[in-house]
Amino acid sequence: MYIAVAVLSVPEANREAYIEAAEYMAKWSMDHGALEVVELWESNVPEGKTTDLRKAVAAPDGEKIVAGWVVWPDKETLDKAKGAMERGEGFEDYPEGDPPFDGSRLIFGEFEPLLTKGR
Secondary structure, X not given: OEEEEEEEEEEHHXXXXXXXXXXXXXXXXXXXXXXXXXXXXXXXXXXXXXXXXHHHOOOOOOEEEEEEEEEEOOHHHHHHHHHHHHOOOOOOOOOOOOOOOOHHHOEEEEEOOOOOOOO
């Protein structure tokens, strides 16, 4: 198992546009070998004294924090998917218009599981 994680902020007014883009990307990821896709919309993101999720993505007032992850079977599958993404494969029907968020403030990382329990 190999996991890609993202944290970003989305203007509240762009929620539906974000859901449309997220649904597209979830299907694209699953078509390229992902095992699971999770997208989370801010419900309670407290402000921290030193740092917090809002500060991490430089979210201004009016934006909601979004976090998500994609579970891949292994790093090799994700690397193949990233190659397909770089080549633009499968994006012919991607929702038109500007992205519903500022991608320059997106935080992305890849992780190997350290501990898993439950499902």
